[in-house]
Amino acid sequence: MSAIRICALDELGQDEALKVEVGDVAIAIVKDSSGTVHAIGDTCTHGDISLSEGFVEGETLECWAHGSKFSLLTGKPLSLPAYEPVPVYRVTIVDGDVYVDPTDTIAV
Numbered sequence: 001m002s003a004i005r006i007c008a009l010d011e012l013g014q015d016e017a018l019k020v021e022v023g024d025v026a027i028a029i030v031k032d033s034s035g036t037v038h039a040i041g042d043t044c045t046h047g048d049i050s051l052s053e054g055f056v057e058g059e060t061l062e063c064w065a066h067g068s069k070f071s072l073l074t075g076k077p078l079s080l081p082a083y084e085p086v087p088v089y090r091v092t093i094v095d096g097d098v099y100v101d102p103t104d105t106i107a108v
């Protein structure tokens, strides 16, 4: 699969997460406070919780259920109870649009 257009860059709020489904892959798209866009697996590895319903803080996305913070750069949980990483997908910005390839993980 090649990169899929997700949305316009302007549609993403700063420090907000947007859940998208690409095929059967649920992905959280996050624009951090520096304006960088990240794409990580949306499902918390501790439970069946959508990480995009959580909180963006710096370069982390926190699961609202039990507080594990996942790195937007590596997908690794930086705090318990989750201990398994979520995938991180490559994001490209072309002409002001955000593209993600769900088959192109850059960290697992």
Ligand code: FES
Binding pocket: 044, 045, 046, 047, 048, 049, 063, 064, 065, 066, 067, 068, 080, 081, 082
């Ligand atoms: S379900 Fe996410 S930390 Fe428990």
